[in-house]
Amino acid sequence: MKFYRPAVRSLEGMVIGEDTKNQVFLNDFWKELGMMSTCNLKHIKYEDDEDKPTEFIKDTREALEYIIIDNKEKLLSDDSKFEVIIGSIIYIFKIFKEVIENNLNNKILGRHAIRTLIEVYIMVKYLLKKEKDKPNIWQEYKYYGISKYKLILLKAREDMSSKAQENHHLATSLLDAIVNEKKWEEFVDIDLRYFDQESIRNKSTYVEEKELYDLFYNYDTNYVHGFWGAIRESSMLFCDNSAHKYHNVPDFISEQNLPSVKGSCIMIVKKIIKLSCDLYEYPEWYINEYINRDDSNEKKDD
Template identity: 40%
Template structure:
């Protein structure tokens, strides 16, 4: 089980949460990932472990590493690239010794990548009649088993790297640690002592000086990826919007009641107009979800975000009503001021944008609907100078903001997390480094938004009920449902 640091463990500095480990390392950690850079170098040993199994494989690798250690002046770590860089005569001599210890088939899969063109001595000595498909399948299987650096198989491989350092006299550690390391091949992974040895092995291996051979890595990854097909998969998420049409119908009934109440008894009530306007706008956004089947779409998340912002704004206006002369009119003219700013920018541009979806002439009429635009200021800050996050805190909706609004905002702003979740499919092929592929066929469906839409719309409707009441027959109808 992985122990993750909590949010409170992070340092918050200049808008950035800094992890505990990054605070300690302060940028000194080397970017030398196991999967991309180190695993390919030691894959030859992993193939032997797979071929013979753990017990015999560790014995065979021990014998091989002793042979390799004779070239310690040229091979600092048991990297396959270092072996391939030996002079041809030394490679031939070493490979003959290899064949006395292991079957050629054990490492033959690598001839699919390191061919006669790239590695003449190796390809000539270890080539077998095993099909190309079988060789690549064997490599993919091993890469998959090693993709996470803390698995038992990966730790066995990393032990061999550490053991090589012992053979060449480059690892200096305490007598106690040395004794533990030497026990490793003789113990099963279920042995309690392994709980102390495995972390030590991983810590030693990750801290080793590790020069990167880019030519070798490029040959390896290009070769194995070129010979493998993408294995795309998508998350199969079922829709969860049963009863959506019935729910939207009931919301419409409620809003019809409040609209009739407004038009018949309070047609000039600015307060009720704003509250009802925000609720109706929320309803229309919800209606779009239902009518256009947006439940599992990117744009659906925009709807959730808007519903949350509408609800927070409603609560904020009500909470601050007593401290303003007329917060409802202020709110209206704040929004109209935003429209005025857009219209002014259009005028100054001098461009004919009649084919745009923005109806600038109609917007101009709206700006001047109740007051000449010369008397309308344009406030570029968020209403009442409080960002939505601050408003959420002030109306006790911090959790709603943190758990939902931030997430949906990622889709609104096209942040990478949202792009990755919605628009890229994962390739399950280890030889492709588990890369992502654009979802141009629109196969990936997101989690249904409807449950959250209902919860937030219910909160908005509760504001209306608290302010203007609700006839008993409506309440009975809801209870019966």
């Protein structure tokens, strides 16, 4: 038997190799069969998350208003650290509100939003940790961002026709005002590298948020860049007709939605507020309701 078994297998391989297929006939067969029948489209239906966190949004807005009023002197004295931290928190909060109020929880743009929220949060945490070694890092970060605007402004002046500007969402006059707000643009150096010469991946490792980067940021990056995985998940349906060989069909009627990002948005908002709690005194009722309660729940889970 030790001799016959491999001999039979090798002979079967020879027979299979000699059995040439009529590929032209097969292609015509499947083409005609497919054209005679209709697609049987299937999609995954995720329940719309209609329970809006209205109370959380209202309370967070009040808490942020309290912080801004309580630290008005810092704004008047051009405190770069406070400006960057509170500005970043407000930026995250505004994106979160837009996602909720425009029902983008289950939509593609919801994933765009999450990626931005994570990057801003990691950046603020990175700046706080680096401040010990580089006390001037807050002002450096502001001028790094201004330099990006300066580059766009220069390109717009060189290449953008007046007609193109009419149809563009780029407000060059506003960019000009922002770039020259603190110092003349001639004294603003353009930096084409990552801020502080570290990628967001390295920054996430430095601030111990690698899991947030690996699982959330990387996934949502596929949506921001329009990679095929994201397109396949969100914009292509599955045909359950065997005669069609289970092909993909473009979702032109927008049937396919996505899992809600509401919980992830709330998580990032709470994370960046918790990060600033040691720096600025939030209302005690807000901390007890939304920060301390979450911490106690995490300890119970552990």
